[in-house]
Amino acid sequence: MSLKLFNTLSKSKEIFHPIDTNEVKVYACGPTLYNNPHIGNFRPIIVFDVLFRILRNIYGEENVVYVRNITDIDDKIITRANDLGFSTSDLVSKTQIVYQKNLESLNILEPSHEPKATEYISKMIEMINSLISKGYAYESSNHVLFEAKKFKDYGALSKFSFKDIISGARVEVAEYKKNPEDFILWKPSKINEPSWSSPWGDGRPGWHIECSAMIADLLGPSIDIHAGGLDLIFPHHENEIAQSTCYHGCKMSNYWLHNGFINFHGEKMSKSLGNITIVDDLLSIHDPNTIKYALLTTHYRQPIDFSDDLLTYAKNIIEKWEGFISDTNNNKLDNEFIMALYDDLNTPKALMRLQQLFNELKKSPEDDEISSCFNNGLKILGLNPVFEVKEISLDKEHIENMISRRLDAKKNKNYKLADQIRNELLNEGILLEDNKDGTSWKKI
Numbered sequence: 001m002s003l004k005l006f007n008t009l010s011k012s013k014e015i016f017h018p019i020d021t022n023e024v025k026v027y028a029c030g031p032t033l034y035n036n037p038h039i040g041n042f043r044p045i046i047v048f049d050v051l052f053r054i055l056r057n058i059y060g061e062e063n064v065v066y067v068r069n070i071t072d073i074d075d076k077i078i079t080r081a082n083d084l085g086f087s088t089s090d091l092v093s094k095t096q097i098v099y100q101k102n103l104e105s106l107n108i109l110e111p112s113h114e115p116k117a118t119e120y121i122s123k124m125i126e127m128i129n130s131l132i133s134k135g136y137a138y139e140s141s142n143h144v145l146f147e148a149k150k151f152k153d154y155g156a157l158s159k160f161s162f163k164d165i166i167s168g169a170r171v172e173v174a175e176y177k178k179n180p181e182d183f184i185l186w187k188p189s190k191i192n193e194p195s196w197s198s199p200w201g202d203g204r205p206g207w208h209i210e211c212s213a214m215i216a217d218l219l220g221p222s223i224d225i226h227a228g229g230l231d232l233i234f235p236h237h238e239n240e241i242a243q244s245t246c247y248h249g250c251k252m253s254n255y256w257l258h259n260g261f262i263n264f265h266g267e268k269m270s271k272s273l274g275n276i277t278i279v280d281d282l283l284s285i286h287d288p289n290t291i292k293y294a295l296l297t298t299h300y301r302q303p304i305d306f307s308d309d310l311l312t313y314a315k316n317i318i319e320k321w322e323g324f325i326s327d328t329n330n331n332k333l334d335n336e337f338i339m340a341l342y343d344d345l346n347t348p349k350a351l352m353r354l355q356q357l358f359n360e361l362k363k364s365p366e367d368d369e370i371s372s373c374f375n376n377g378l379k380i381l382g383l384n385p386v387f388e389v390k391e392i393s394l395d396k397e398h399i400e401n402m403i404s405r406r407l408d409a410k411k412n413k414n415y416k417l418a419d420q421i422r423n424e425l426l427n428e429g430i431l432l433e434d435n436k437d438g439t440s441w442k443k444i
């Protein structure tokens, strides 16, 4: 049984062969933190988290390196920071707190690295310098541009020709460009914009070079999988390929995976339609597993219609399943379930199989094998509050210990310490309740 993935580069499903099974390298373009993340930002995060879990399951946890970046410098960040009167770094830090909280609520595994673009400016400058000296890039009016025509495979990912690009107005025409399809590697900063010194004057990098620099630094010249949203194929990923390939002189990524859009009532989700659903708001109404289940009911490459009906449907299933979620030491996985996921992450089929396993489990709740298949399946999809159950049982001793320390503090009238202990536990998600029989606790 081998993992098959749809590769945008070949437009076909291919058997996945990593370059090195001891170090499988995956990169996914992460969000631009200019505002609290919306559900559209989380679709790639959730589906590529499932991919990360599958790869760890196949090659071993230690043998998969997953990088998901944070874009912390961008026009949208600058505009919003100026509107709010914040510095760009303050805006990103504030947004990142919410983003991090959302990731934890949704039980997303921590990637191996989570780099921020601004930490890699020197690498970007080094790459741009090298591209100029190799004749792929040129300087013009304090800008540095990549001359797309110089890269013979330009358009291989998007299948766009230069004619398509220009006639489709997919690129900006500007005086400082030799050709309309050339793209920015470096540009001057305006007043009130963050800037870094460079051989081409103070300025900031173009968006595309950010990912190329982070990949080069953290993963090296060639990676196994590069992933992101469908909207990134052109120009972002096409440009990443051009600059990375010309810089390193080898293929950038063997597999390119792209997830589809989220639609609201048939309309593609975009900011201008005003129908953004902020994840933080969704999480205040819905159980995290409901949101994840809803997103996984559609294959990741297909568009998904996100609606209240879908969330209600997901909620009903998750509520039924909840009573049967348990911890298991048995590693047994269901063959049919795994086969579905190995077939280009067919999560709708995998969820249907979990439903069948659930039906069997309901008839035979004591059957360890079915229970293991069901629960391990949930784990692979990251739909497992089991971790929370585990966490509590592991932390029980620590909680009891803290409660007795707090009781001692209260006896000694050290109320400050008692409150401190109570707050420490609260930060860990444990709420203490004092009653006539003593102190009880619950997970919040």
Ligand SMILES: [Zn+2]
Pocket (backbone or CB within 6 Å): 028, 029, 030, 211, 236
């Ligand atoms: Zn990117």
